Amino acid sequence: MDNDDEDGALEALFKQLEEDLANDDLSVDDDDDEISEEDMARFEKELAEAIEDVGGVDESAGDSLLSSGDYGNDEQIDRSEGPELKTWQLRRLAHALKIGRRKTSIKNLAGELGLDRALVIELLRNPPPKLILMSDSLPDEAPSKPEVKELELPGSTTIDVDEVGTTEIEPQMELPVHVMSAEWSARRRLKKVQLETLERVYLRSKRPTNTMISSIVQVTNLPRKTIVKWFEDRREQDGVPDHRVAFKRSLSETVASS
The missing domain is CATH 1.20.5 (Single alpha-helices involved in coiled-coils or other helix-helix interfaces)
Structure with missing residues (x-):
């Protein structure tokens, strides 16, 4: 009997537990539908x-x-807060930027502008837009023309070297000698004293020796090439042959000597 009573009590307990669980589920569902x-x-x-x-x-x-x-x-702000450059400094920097850093002495440019060397390098390396526009507006430098060498005669005007070496005077036989000499003198721009010295030497010797020519150079201060050219032209004007004719005795002198 004891065992039957115990089994009945357990069944009653399990049944009560099932009912309690069922009631808990219903209460949970109701709570889910409504929020307090x-x-x-x-x-x-x-x-x-x-x-x-x-x-x-x-x-x-x-x-x-x-x-x-x-x-x-x-x-x-720190980068932009540099020294405010003046117009003439900007122009000088623009010119340096135009010709290039390799052709510009940074040390001299910094001293000329009164700026720090590092600042000048930075401005040329990373120029601001204003400096770039100013550099682009500068005209390109024209190529330098070759200089014409001139020969300067002491106490007289200068003449071109090419004029002395290459100018050729065509003889004009229909004009008197003194007229041709005057024209030649005007073209060569020789002084009157120099021309008179050459004329006196020419009257004594149509073909001056090297020693005589050296003396003429010292007296007139003319280039040796100019003096030699003057004597060549003068002999051509007078019709003097280029080479001396060998001396030949006449027939009468030959007979008399025999």
Whole structure:
């Protein structure tokens, strides 16, 4: 009997447990359908705290971004805060930028502008837009013309070297000798005293020796080439042969000597 009583008690207990579980499930379902005011208040509080936390994170991130942005602006301000260049300094830098850094003495340019050498190098290496526009507006340098060498005669006007060496005077036999000599003198731009000296030597010797020519160079201060050319032209004007004719005795002198 004892065993039957125990089995009956256990069955009653299990049945009660099943009923309790069924009642708990129904109460849970009802609670899921309806939210109490306490739950709403708790949810609102948690939501407000969550929003506040998110706002704090965003604010700190924004502050960090602003601080980094301010740092970048400070760098830009520091870079832009250089010495304010004057117009003549900008023009000089623009000219140096035009011809190139390799053709410019940075040391001399910095001393001329009164600026630090490092600043001048930086301006030429990374020129600002204003300096680039000014450099582009400068005209290109014209190529230098070759200089014409001139021969300067002491006490007289200068004549071209090519004129002395290559000018040829065509003889004009129909003109008197003194007229041709005057024209030749005008073309050669010789002084009157120099021309008179050459004329006196020519009257004594149509073919002066090297020693005589050296003496004429010392007296007249004329180039040796000019003096030799003058005697050649003068002999051509007078019809003097280029080479001397060998001396020949006449027939009467030959008979008399025999």
